[in-house]
Amino acid sequence: MRSWSENLRLDVGCGDNPLGDVNVDIYKKSNPQIRDQMKVYPIPYKEIPNFIIADARYLPFPKGTFRKTFCYSVLEHVSDPFKALRELLRVTHGTICIYVPHRWSRTAKKPAHINFFNARWFRQAFRKLGVKFFKMEFDRWFFPHAYMPIFAIPRGITIEIENIP
Numbered sequence: 784m785r786s787w788s789e790n791l792r793l794d795v796g797c798g799d800n801p802l803g804d805v806n807v808d809i810y811k812k813s814n815p816q817i818r819d820q821m822k823v824y825p826i827p828y829k830e831i832p833n834f835i836i837a838d839a840r841y842l843p844f845p846k847g848t849f850r851k852t853f854c855y856s857v858l859e860h861v862s863d864p865f866k867a868l869r870e871l872l873r874v875t876h877g878t879i880c881i882y883v884p885h886r887w888s889r890t891a892k893k894p895a896h897i898n899f900f901n902a903r904w905f906r907q908a909f910r911k912l913g914v915k916f917f918k919m920e921f922d923r924w925f926f927p928h929a930y931m932p933i934f935a936i937p938r939g940i941t942i943e944i945e946n947i948p
Contacts, residue, residue, distance in 0.1 A: 790850045791803075791804045791805060791848065791849050791850060792804045792805070792849060792850065792851045792852070792853070793805050793806075793807065793844070793848070793849040793851070793852045793853070793874065793875070794806045794807065794852075794853045794854075795807050795839050795842070795852065795853065795854045795857055795867075795871065796808055796809075796839060796854060796855065796856065796857030796860075797831065797834070798810075798826060799826050799827060799831075801831045801832065801834070802853045802855075803833075803849075803852075803853060804832070804833060805833045805835065805844075805849070806831050806832065806833055806834050806835070807834075807835050807836075807837045807839070807842065808826065808828075808834070808836065808837075809836065809837065809838050809839070810826060810836075811826065811828050811836050839854070839857055839858075839861050839867040839870060839871075840861060840862075840863055840866040840867045840870060841870065842870045842871075842873070842874050844874045845874075846873050846874065847873075847874070847875070847876035848874050848875075848876075849874055849875050849876070849877070850875075850876065850877040850878070851875070851877050851878045851879075851880070852871055852874065852875040852878070852879045852880070853880050854867075854871055854879065854880070854881045854882075855880070855881070855882040856882060856883065856884070857883075858881065858883050858898060858900065859883050859884060859891065859896040859897070859898045859899070859900065860895055860896065860897065860898075861897075861898065862897065864898050864900075864908075865908055865911075868881075868908055868912065869912060872912060872914070872944075872947060875947050876947055877945070877946075877947060878943060878944065878945045878946075878947070879942075879943070879944040879947065880941075880942070880943050881940075881941070881942040881943075881944075882939055882940070882941050882942075883898075883900045883939065883940050884896070884900075884938065884939050884940075885900065885901060885921065885936075885937035885938060885939055885940050886899035886900055886901050887901075887936050887937060888936065888937060888938045888939060889938075890938070890939070900940060901937075901940075902919055902921075902940065905917075905919060905940070905942060909944075914944055916944070916945065916946065917942055917943065917944045917945075918942070918943045918944075918945075919940060919941070919942050920940070920941045920942075921937045921938075921939070921940055921941075922937070922938045922939050922941070923936065923937055923938055
């Protein structure tokens, strides 16, 4: 039998667009990801429900607290993405949804991005963490344009890990 938190959702790196019942970000005042897109404004953390300032590598929650965890466009900013991934697995007892830009995409080379990912990185990380079942999808940009694709470059990687005990 699970506790009161049976269906709670966590959003790690929520920024100003929270998806969870509990929303975590390391920034309270402003976000460098927003800044490098030429929009300088503070995160309205007082308007975000259940906002907590925390590092993705050290989440302040007990094991298995959340049924679903979102981590969109976060791991490319974290100094140790493997440690953050281990924390996501620790605090989740259901599903984790992750999105990162692919290392070859235009969006991967933004100034605030310090990590660059491809499918191999995640396969190796999941093997080390003992994750056996996950779904990985790529969204793509087609060149020269979408109507006459000659070749495709991955834009981002979406990962879903389900049935975490």
